[in-house]
Amino acid sequence: MPCVRFLSVIWLCAAAACSKGANAPATGAVVVDDFGDSVRLTSPARRVVSLNPVLTEFLLTIGARNRLVGRTHWDLGPAADIPDVGDGMQPNVEAILAQRPDLVLLYQSESNRPAARRLREAGVMTLTLRTDRVADLSRVASIVGAAVGLDSAARAAADSVAATIAAVASAPAPAPRPTIFWHIWDAPVITIGAGSYLDELVEAAGGRSIFHDLPAASPQVALEEIVRRDPTYVLAGPTGAERLRTSPAWQAVRAVREGRILVVDTSLVGKPGVRMGEAAFHLRALLSAGSTAR
Numbered sequence: 477m478p479c480v481r482f483l484s485v486i487w488l489c490a491a492a493a494c495s496k497g498a499n500a501p502a503t504g505a506v507v508v509d510d511f512g513d514s515v516r517l518t519s520p521a522r523r524v525v526s527l528n529p530v531l532t533e534f535l536l537t538i539g540a541r542n543r544l545v546g547r548t549h550w551d552l553g554p555a556a557d558i559p560d561v562g563d564g565m566q567p568n569v570e571a572i573l574a575q576r577p578d579l580v581l582l583y584q585s586e587s588n589r590p591a592a593r594r595l596r597e598a599g600v601m602t603l604t605l606r607t608d609r610v611a612d613l614s615r616v617a618s619i620v621g622a623a624v625g626l627d628s629a630a631r632a633a634a635d636s637v638a639a640t641i642a643a644v645a646s647a648p649a650p651a652p653r654p655t656i657f658w659h660i661w662d663a664p665v666i667t668i669g670a671g672s673y674l675d676e677l678v679e680a681a682g683g684r685s686i687f688h689d690l691p692a693a694s695p696q697v698a699l700e701e702i703v704r705r706d707p708t709y710v711l712a713g714p715t716g717a718e719r720l721r722t723s724p725a726w727q728a729v730r731a732v733r734e735g736r737i738l739v740v741d742t743s744l745v746g747k748p749g750v751r752m753g754e755a756a757f758h759l760r761a762l763l764s765a766g767s768t769a770r
Contacts, residue, residue: 513592523543524580525561527563532548533555538630540626549562564583579602614638649682655706655709657686662726665699670692681756709736711740
């Protein structure tokens, strides 16, 4: 399918999804976050510290930039002008409180439980949310949207992402279905497993990870096992791709030896946020181009 026509299908599907609307928690409602804590949504938050990069990006997308008064030091690019309050894991509670937030968004990790408790004890509405899988974006959108009073924009953004991924998945896939090894790190060798949103995006793009059978999100694997499973392509970021091409050890992998390395745009695939639809389309284009070139 030509790219222009395919993109038109994506955006028509996204627009249809956005027009459906959805029920979101009302202000004053009690929601349960991913620690299982009950949180009452008070009046729409005006001063938000987001220490979950996926949600920081989401808030920027739905027009809440003027609400953001804090972000992690990992949030750069469009978020660079928002005050940096430190790390998103085991955060500095004093630095957060210094921004006088009325809402704090944290990533759901046991290391963040003490911070969530201290922030609530200080009277700050705090939501701790896990955002690891494709479906998580839609799941948390209504909560975050209601917390900042931008329910419709939040739902529309999440629906657009879901519709774009669905449109990519419904397009004709390369045949035969290519298998891929996604190079994340090589000392030790780390790849993607079935627990990763990247595995979901590869599936939507018409591929199959050779380690789809492993349930972990980022399993450590042996080079010898990659050789044995013999992927059609190796996916890697620009730096990783260069290391693979010049490493004698990686020449044992036939796809590397034969130049079947597909370079992914790390700015698109880096987190399971509002750009996942673009990421799925990007991966489909890479696999389709690779299939054509073979």
